[in-house]
Amino acid sequence: MEGEGECSDNPFTSVMTLTKMRVPHVPQRYVLPPSQRPTLALDLTTTLPIVDLSTLHHASQRSLTLDTIQGACKELGFFQVVNHGIPLPVIHDALAAATEFFNLSLEEKMTLLSDNVHNPVRYGTSLNHASDKVHYWRDFIKHYSHPISDWIHLWPSNPPSYKDKMGNYAKAVQVLHKQLMEAILETLGLNFGNLQKEIEEGNQLMAINCYPACPEPDLTLGMPPHSDYGTLTVLLQSGPGLQLQDNKKKWLSVPFVEGALLVQLGDQIEVMSNGQYKSVVHQVTLSAENKRLSIASLHSLPINKKIGPAPELVDEQHPVSYNEFSFRDFLDYISSNDIADKRFIDSIKKSV
Numbered sequence: 001m002e003g004e005g006e007c008s009d010n011p012f013t014s015v016m017t018l019t020k021m022r023v024p025h026v027p028q029r030y031v032l033p034p035s036q037r038p039t040l041a042l043d044l045t046t047t048l049p050i051v052d053l054s055t056l057h058h059a060s061q062r063s064l065t066l067d068t069i070q071g072a073c074k075e076l077g078f079f080q081v082v083n084h085g086i087p088l089p090v091i092h093d094a095l096a097a098a099t100e101f102f103n104l105s106l107e108e109k110m111t112l113l114s115d116n117v118h119n120p121v122r123y124g125t126s127l128n129h130a131s132d133k134v135h136y137w138r139d140f141i142k143h144y145s146h147p148i149s150d151w152i153h154l155w156p157s158n159p160p161s162y163k164d165k166m167g168n169y170a171k172a173v174q175v176l177h178k179q180l181m182e183a184i185l186e187t188l189g190l191n192f193g194n195l196q197k198e199i200e201e202g203n204q205l206m207a208i209n210c211y212p213a214c215p216e217p218d219l220t221l222g223m224p225p226h227s228d229y230g231t232l233t234v235l236l237q238s239g240p241g242l243q244l245q246d247n248k249k250k251w252l253s254v255p256f257v258e259g260a261l262l263v264q265l266g267d268q269i270e271v272m273s274n275g276q277y278k279s280v281v282h283q284v285t286l287s288a289e290n291k292r293l294s295i296a297s298l299h300s301l302p303i304n305k306k307i308g309p310a311p312e313l314v315d316e317q318h319p320v321s322y323n324e325f326s327f328r329d330f331l332d333y334i335s336s337n338d339i340a341d342k343r344f345i346d347s348i349k350k351s352v
């Protein structure tokens, strides 16, 4: 099947296939209206926060670090972390497993192809190849990852080392995410203990993304502007390309820091905090020269758990600003709505 491309009867074409065919232009379905095209060369005027997580374990430094995290959450909705406890070899192995997976033949990858967002494991391209009006220059494999013993048998069995390498990284990120949740809830004055069980039993969806070099990176995107639905996302990337919007809707390029991970707040934290923190809008730009890989670990409370504003953060000056929602509600929403058109979080905001 590889190489048949757009002329095939099969409507599925991966961007890896287009890249292998060396298409000189992006096919029309990838071309965005001019107003939605990215600015590729943003100047890096802002220094983005980098948090040394090892300081959280030192009583004398912890409160200063929490202040930095609080500032980053309020102003930007994201920060990078270093000394996060995940060894570099584990990170490199996960990226190597991802590289090998996307290098497999299309036929092999197609065994996991699905456009059903409720499937716990699925391979695909763009956001959803079956329904996207405009296509995005991305291939992906997504899989539920926690508790790992419930899901790992469904993960790709090729390359043979995939389960081991991605599994080690998945388990390490799950641990890291718990520490981050503890710190972030503390900055909101919320009791971690009350939510601990649901955080531990929450959902972890890993989105492993592949953005091959693109012949016309100024016309298209790897992913459109969106925020993630969960509590937080921990993102590992192999190179630059991610852009984030600050609270003045200005796009910022995330500098690539080897070994660092990016923490992004999702819609569940925005709702829990009753709007004190906002989920961060982000998009992925492309490069004409380089392929980029990313592994986004999207964490959320258990799939059916309805999340509303924390009662401690609601008073007369701060009335309830959001309706409750669960991860399942989000999946139902994206089954019938295009998140490139309208943000999910806008559908649950209470009108004032």
Ligand code: OGA
Pocket: 207, 209, 223, 228, 235, 237, 242, 282, 284, 294, 295, 296
């Ligand atoms: C995502 C996402 C960013 C990236 O998977 O939700 O935003 O850099 N990924 O791949």
Ligand code: NI
Pocket: 226, 227, 228, 282, 296
């Ligand atoms: Ni995202």
